[in-house]
Amino acid sequence: MPRILALIFSVLLSLPSFGATLINDTETEKLLYELIEPLASAADIPKNRLQIHIVNDDDFNAFVSGGEDVYVYTGLLRQIKNPSAFQAVIAHEMGHMLGGHTAQLSDRMSAEMKRTMLIQALGIGLMVAGGNPTLGAGVMAGAGGVAQQSMLAFTRDEERIADNMGVDLMHRAKLDTNGFITVFEQMHEMTGAFETKINPNRINHPLTTERLNNVRTQIERLGKKSDSAPSNETSAFELVRAKLIGYLDTSSHVLNLYPYSDKSDSAIYARAISNMRIGDLTTARSGTKTLINRNPNNPYFYELLGDIEYQLGNYDDSVYAYEKSLELTNDAPQIETALALVLTARNGVGDNAHAIELCKRSLLHEPAPLTYWVLARAYGDTDAGRSDWAMAEYYNMIGKDKDAKKYAKHAQRKLKKSDSEYIKSGELLK
Numbered sequence: 001m002p003r004i005l006a007l008i009f010s011v012l013l014s015l016p017s018f019g020a021t022l023i024n025d026t027e028t029e030k031l032l033y034e035l036i037e038p039l040a041s042a043a044d045i046p047k048n049r050l051q052i053h054i055v056n057d058d059d060f061n062a063f064v065s066g067g068e069d070v071y072v073y074t075g076l077l078r079q080i081k082n083p084s085a086f087q088a089v090i091a092h093e094m095g096h097m098l099g100g101h102t103a104q105l106s107d108r109m110s111a112e113m114k115r116t117m118l119i120q121a122l123g124i125g126l127m128v129a130g131g132n133p134t135l136g137a138g139v140m141a142g143a144g145g146v147a148q149q150s151m152l153a154f155t156r157d158e159e160r161i162a163d164n165m166g167v168d169l170m171h172r173a174k175l176d177t178n179g180f181i182t183v184f185e186q187m188h189e190m191t192g193a194f195e196t197k198i199n200p201n202r203i204n205h206p207l208t209t210e211r212l213n214n215v216r217t218q219i220e221r222l223g224k225k226s227d228s229a230p231s232n233e234t235s236a237f238e239l240v241r242a243k244l245i246g247y248l249d250t251s252s253h254v255l256n257l258y259p260y261s262d263k264s265d266s267a268i269y270a271r272a273i274s275n276m277r278i279g280d281l282t283t284a285r286s287g288t289k290t291l292i293n294r295n296p297n298n299p300y301f302y303e304l305l306g307d308i309e310y311q312l313g314n315y316d317d318s319v320y321a322y323e324k325s326l327e328l329t330n331d332a333p334q335i336e337t338a339l340a341l342v343l344t345a346r347n348g349v350g351d352n353a354h355a356i357e358l359c360k361r362s363l364l365h366e367p368a369p370l371t372y373w374v375l376a377r378a379y380g381d382t383d384a385g386r387s388d389w390a391m392a393e394y395y396n397m398i399g400k401d402k403d404a405k406k407y408a409k410h411a412q413r414k415l416k417k418s419d420s421e422y423i424k425s426g427e428l429l430k
């Protein structure tokens with residue numbers, strides 16, 4: 001245990017810690033992509049340009065920036081009633097974008113956001129192994145400021161236009177437009193119940209019966225063309241919600257929301273994750289195994305098992321679980337990186353070579369600092385030049401230019417001029 005924690009901490013501590021954090025998590029990202037993609041195509045955002053970012057912040061909020069970057073707050077995911085209501089929030093935000101309402105987001109802010117997006121680091125699972133979620137995830141400087149600026153700048157007219165465009169987008173995407181009604185009713189309840197806690201200006205938009213009536217009229221005008229979200233989407237949504245709560249809330253709050261009497265998959269999931277976080281790894285493992293027995297084809301339950309076994313020091317079982325997870329999903333760079341990390345910890349025959357291969361594949365899909373860090377570890381002393389290059393890339397991604405240059409120089413001294421890593425190191429020295 002101490003060894004693993006020390007290892008994770010050394011990665012975490014070198015990340016700057018300020019502002020809100022961004023979360024990387026394959027399961028959450030895939031679900032959000034599935035839910036948002038139909039809206040994005042109805043809004044003519046090209047499929048491959050849609051970028052979804054999960055902001056670790058309790059606000060009931062989401063926003064769209066620069067046309068293709070969608071920021072979703074964990075506070076929204078944890079509280080919103082159902083997938084259609086979630087889609088309505090995103091549709092409304094896209095409505096602002098289509099209406100040109102987001103233009104006031106300053107260039108400096110959006111440049112800062114792009115830069116900090118690159119600092120995204122660890123998966124939600126691995127980050128918790130370090131014990132401190134706020135250190136673990138990538139850091140987005142001034143996220144709160146950006147969001148507040150974009151949400152407060154809208155006028156009443158703009159809100160109405162965004163609602164209308166949002167309802168229209170939902171309709172064109174053949175999604176359940178009633179999601180709008182659900183979300184307005186919920187926001188209404190929340191301002192009532194949380195009056196003292198939530199500043200109404202910080203809940204995305206001023207809620208009026210006027211807006212609710214307006215969307216009702218719109219929905220009637222368009223006629224019913226859509227059905228409510230398919231049940232598999234709803235259960236995937238409930239699992240993601242449980243996961244976020246398990247990772248981000250205190251264990252007593254987790255038990256309030258998911259008491260032991262609740263035997264649903266999402267409740268077991270939330271409790272298992274929460275148990276893992278408080279260090280009760282054997283209870284966490286038994287819950288996770290129950291989930292796997294019930295759902296042998298869910299890659300994310302295996303991912304969680306891999307994380308737990310890793311923390312228990314059972315590297316063989318961890319490798320098996322992560323391999324199984326990868327077998328059941330495709331295009332999961334974060335899970336590839338996690339498996340590579342475990343392989344470097346196990347350090348058996350061929351493990352480092354396999355880890356290198358996994359990191360390279362992961363980096364092709366999604367460059368991430370942790371992946372470079374694991375890659376450097378996998379090269380190790382046997383290939384010190386490439387190891388130094390990977391460290392240079394790691395420092396470059398987390399914005400430590402001096403260290404990046406230092407390692408790039410070391411790398412060049414050890415590598416041949418014809419090596420591609422020599423050339424890449426040269427790029428970092430410019």
Ligand SMILES: [Zn+2]
Nearest residue numbers: 154159162205
């Ligand atoms: Zn709005």
